[in-house]
């Protein structure tokens with residue numbers, strides 16, 4: 001979060017209940033979050049304003065904590081969703097941009113799996129892409 005705090009084209013809101021704890025590697029998880037935030041800034045800007053609005057929310061459910069990272073951009077075509085985590089896949093909008101190898105989401109997914117979690121991507125009803133991360137809950 002702190003890495004993007006100064007960007008003027010980005011607003012991030014965070015909603016996490018007190019005492020929400022997960023079993024995860026702190027450094028790996030922060031890499032995952034910054035990857036998703038970077039994507040939101042590159043591809044997930046709200047067209048009318050040019051701002052990347054990102055909501056990060058976490059909630060505990062049974063043995064898991066679900067973390068959602070969603071933006072308010074255009075999302076992607078439904079048939080493209082399953083391709084996004086393939087190594088070197090880049091969307092149409094991204095092909096013209098100079099930066100990016102198409103590895104970010106592939107690494108994000110691998111990292112979450114390595115930590116015993118689950119990762120998924122979905123379009124939101126109001127537009128925008130939503131990344132869902134499920135990690136084991138910790139009670140101490």
Ligand SMILES: Nc1ncnc2c1ncn2[C@@H]1O[C@H](COP(=O)(O)OP(=O)(O)OP(=O)(O)O)[C@@H](O)[C@H]1O
Nearest residue numbers: 039040043044090091094100101102103104105129
């Ligand atoms: N928030 C988003 N909204 C819309 N499309 C997205 C979003 N995030 C990713 N994408 C699409 O998914 C593709 C793959 O993303 P990924 O992070 O794996 O690669 P990249 O950002 O292109 O390159 P890299 O992450 O290696 O710098 C992107 O090229 C883009 O087309």
Ligand SMILES: [Mg+2]
Nearest residue numbers: 035039104105
């Ligand atoms: Mg990326």
